[in-house]
Amino acid sequence: xxxxxESTDKKLGLVIDLDTCVxxxxxxxxxxxxxxENYGAPLSDQDAYGANPSGTFLNRVHSYEVQPAEGExxxxxxxxxxxxxxxxxxxxxxxxxxxxxxxxxGIVLVNESDCIGCGLCAWACPYGAxxxxxxxxxxxxxxxxxxxIYNENLPEVDRVPSCVRTCPAGARHFGxxxxxxxxxxxxVAERGGVDLMPEQGTKPVNKYLPPRPKDALPxxxxxxxxxxxxxxxxxxxxxxxxKALEKI
Amino acid sequence: MHPAPSxxxxxxxxxxxxGLLIWLGLGYPxxxxxxxxxxxxxxxxxxxxxxxxxxxxxxxPERAMKAFTQWRSSWLSREGICAVLALIVMALYGAGLVxxxxxxxxxxxxxALFSLLTVxxxxxxYTQLKSIPRWNQTILTPxxxxxxxxxxxALLAGQVTAASFLLLIAGLIQMATWLVGDTxxxxxxxxxxxATQLGNIGxxxxxxxxxxxxxxxxxxxxxxxGRKHAQKLRVISIILMAAxxxxxxxxxxxxFLALIAVVAHIxxxxxxxxxxxxxxxxxxxxxxGQR
Ligand code: SF4
Ligand code: SF4
Numbered sequence: 001x002x003x004x005x006e007s008t009d010k011k012l013g014l015v016i017d018l019d020t021c022v023x024x025x026x027x028x029x030x031x032x033x034x035x036x037e038n039y040g041a042p043l044s045d046q047d048a049y050g051a052n053p054s055g056t057f058l059n060r061v062h063s064y065e066v067q068p069a070e071g072e073x074x075x076x077x078x079x080x081x082x083x084x085x086x087x088x089x090x091x092x093x094x095x096x097x098x099x100x101x102x103x104x105x106g107i108v109l110v111n112e113s114d115c116i117g118c119g120l121c122a123w124a125c126p127y128g129a130x131x132x133x134x135x136x137x138x139x140x141x142x143x144x145x146x147x148x149i150y151n152e153n154l155p156e157v158d159r160v161p162s163c164v165r166t167c168p169a170g171a172r173h174f175g176x177x178x179x180x181x182x183x184x185x186x187x188v189a190e191r192g193g194v195d196l197m198p199e200q201g202t203k204p205v206n207k208y209l210p211p212r213p214k215d216a217l218p219x220x221x222x223x224x225x226x227x228x229x230x231x232x233x234x235x236x237x238x239x240x241x242x243k244a245l246e247k248i
Numbered sequence: 249m250h251p252a253p254s255x256x257x258x259x260x261x262x263x264x265x266x267g268l269l270i271w272l273g274l275g276y277p278x279x280x281x282x283x284x285x286x287x288x289x290x291x292x293x294x295x296x297x298x299x300x301x302x303x304x305x306x307x308x309p310e311r312a313m314k315a316f317t318q319w320r321s322s323w324l325s326r327e328g329i330c331a332v333l334a335l336i337v338m339a340l341y342g343a344g345l346v347x348x349x350x351x352x353x354x355x356x357x358x359x360a361l362f363s364l365l366t367v368x369x370x371x372x373x374y375t376q377l378k379s380i381p382r383w384n385q386t387i388l389t390p391x392x393x394x395x396x397x398x399x400x401x402a403l404l405a406g407q408v409t410a411a412s413f414l415l416l417i418a419g420l421i422q423m424a425t426w427l428v429g430d431t432x433x434x435x436x437x438x439x440x441x442x443a444t445q446l447g448n449i450g451x452x453x454x455x456x457x458x459x460x461x462x463x464x465x466x467x468x469x470x471x472x473x474g475r476k477h478a479q480k481l482r483v484i485s486i487i488l489m490a491a492x493x494x495x496x497x498x499x500x501x502x503x504f505l506a507l508i509a510v511v512a513h514i515x516x517x518x519x520x521x522x523x524x525x526x527x528x529x530x531x532x533x534x535x536x537g538q539r
Contacts, residue, residue: 002318002320002321002322003320003321004321018446025458028458052461052462053460053461054461054462054463054464055463056464057458057459057463060458060459060463061458062454062456062457062458062535062536063454063455063456064444064446064452064453064454064455065452065453065455066446066449066450066451066452066453067450067451067453068449068450069450073450074449074450075455076444076446078444080458080535089377089378089379091321092321092322093321093322093323093324093373093376093377094318094322094324095314095315095316095317095318095322095324095325095328096311096314096315096317096318096325097314097317097318098314114311114314115307115308115311116306116307116308116309116311116312116314116315117306117307117308118305118306118307118315118324119305119307119468120324120373122464122465122468123249123377123379123380123468123469123530124376124377124379125379125532126378126379126438126530126531126532127532127535128465128469128532128535131463131464131465132307132464132468134464136307137307137308138307138308194445195445196442196443196444196445197438197442197443197531198442199436199437199438199442200378200379200438200531201378208445210445210446210448210449211446211449
C-alpha cells in the first residue's frame with residue numbers, strides 16, 4: 001500500500017552522532033554483511049576484484065571538510081542511510097505497492113517480490129538512500145534490520161540494527177523517536193539533533209547530532225616559559241664531549 | 249539524471265502517438281476505411297512502441313501488471329491505467345471507422361480524453377519529484393508535455409492551421425520551461441549546507457566520497473557529460489521542433505514537405521527530451537559535492 005499512514009504507533013529510527021563518528025566504515029561493512037546473509041535479495045557487487053568495482057550498499061559514509069570563517073578546518077565523517085521519513089516521497093510514487101511504511105513502527109520497507117524495478121522511488125528519495133541491485137534488479141534499502149530488532153533467537157543485546165551494534169565509537173543510537181521520553185529522543189533534545197534537507201518536506205525520523213564546538217587553541221603555549229631554548233653552543237662537560245666526539 | 253534512451257524514446261513517441269489519438273478521437277481528420285486504418289496504425293505504433301520502450305527501463309518487466317494497483321497515490325500507476333483505457337477505447341472507436349464506416353462520437357471523445365490524461369499523467373511522474381527541482385514546476389512541466397503532444401498530434405493528423413498555431417505555442421512553452429527550469433535548483437533552497445546541516449560551522453566541501461569507485465546513485469543521478477553544449481542543443485531543438493515545421497507548413501502544401509516537417513519535429517522533440525534528462529540535477533548529487 002503506497003498511501004502513507006496518517007501516523008505510526010512508533011517512530012523507530014537512528015540518531016547519528018557526527019561528533020563521535022570516526023569514519024571507520026565498520027557500520028558499512030556490517031550492514032552489507034547482515035543484509036547479504038539475511039532478509040531479501042543479497043547486496044551484490046559487480047566487478048568486485050576488477051578495475052571498476054561497484055556494488056549495492058544500504059549505508060555509506062561520506063567525509064566533509066568544513067572551513068569556519070576563522071580557525072582550522074574540521075573533518076566530519078557522515079554516515080547516511082534511509083531516514084525512514086514520515087512523509088516518505090519514495091512510498092507514494094511506487095506504482096506496485098512494493099514500497100510501504102509500516103503503521104506499527106514507521107519502518108519503510110520494500111516487498112521485493114512485488115517490485116518491478118522501475119527505479120522511481122530512488123528518483124523520489126532526496127537522500128540517495130535507495131539503490132537498485134544490479135543482480136536482482138529490485139530496489140534495496142535500509143530495513144532498520146527488521147529481522148534483528150524483533151528477533152527472539154538473538155541475545156537481547158543484539159536486537160538492534162547491525163550498524164548500531166557494530167559501531168566502535170558509539171556514534172549510532174537506535175530507538176523510538178516518537179516517544180519523547182526514550183533515550184534517543186532525550187539525546188536529540190540535549191544535543192540539538194537536526195533533520196537533513198528539511199526544505200524537502202520529507203520529515204525524516206532519523207536525526208543527526210551536530211559536531212560539538214571545538215576547543216579553541218590557546219593564545220600561547222602554557223608550558224613555554226618552562227622550556228629554555230636549546231643552547232646553540234654547548235659548554236662545559238657537554239662542550240668537551242661534543243668536541244671529543246667530533247675528533248673520533 | 250542519466251538520459252536513458254528508453255525513457256527518451258518513451259516520452260517522445262508515446263507523446264506523439266497519444267497526441268494523434270486525441271485528434272483522431274475528436275474526429276480530425278474525419279476518415280473511414282483504409283485511410284482511417286493508416287492513421288490509427290501510425291498512432292498505435294508510436295503510442296504502443298513508446299510504452300514498450302519504457303518497459304526496457306524496468307528491472308523486472310515480467311511483473312509489470314502489478315503497476316496498475318496503486319492509482320490512489322502513484323502517478324506512474326495512474327499513467328498505466330489511463331494508457332490502457334485510452335488504447336482500448338480508441339481501438340473500438342477505430343474499428344468502427346475502419347470496418348463499419350461508423351463514427352461513434354461519444355466513444356471517440358472518451359478515447360481522446362483518456363489519451364490526454366495519459367500525457368498529463370506521464371508529465372506528473374516527473375513534475376511531482378521535489379528531489380529534481382528542474383522538473384518540479386507545477387504548471388510548466390505538464391504544459392510542456394501536453395502542448396508538444398497536441399502540436400505533434402495535429403501535425404501527424406494533417407491539421408495544417410491548428411498544427412502551425414500549436415507548434416508556435418509549444419515552442420514558446422518549451423523555452424519558458426527551460427528558462428524557469430534554470431532557476432529552480434536555487435529556488436528550491438537545497439544546497440550542501442542543508443544537505444549536511446554543517447553550514448553553521450563554515451563552508452562545506454566534499455572531502456572524500458564513501459567509496460573509491462562509482463555507484464548506482466552516481467550513474468543514475470549525476471550526469472554531467474554534454475551539459476556544456478546545452479545552449480546550442482536548445483537552439484537546434486527549437487528550430488527543429490517548431491520553427492522549421494511552421495515554415496514548411498506555411499508553404500504551399502506538398503506531402504514531401506509535410507513529411508520533412510514531421511521528421512524535423514520528431515528530431516527536435518528527441519533533442520529536447522535528451523536535454524530534459526541530461527540537464528535535470530538531482531539533489532542527491534550535493535552529498536557528493538556535485539550537481
Ligand atoms: S530516506 Fe529516502 S528512502 Fe528513506 S524514507 Fe526517506 S525518502 Fe524514502
Ligand atoms: S523500483 Fe520497485 S519499490 Fe521502487 S517504485 Fe518501482 S516498483 Fe516500487
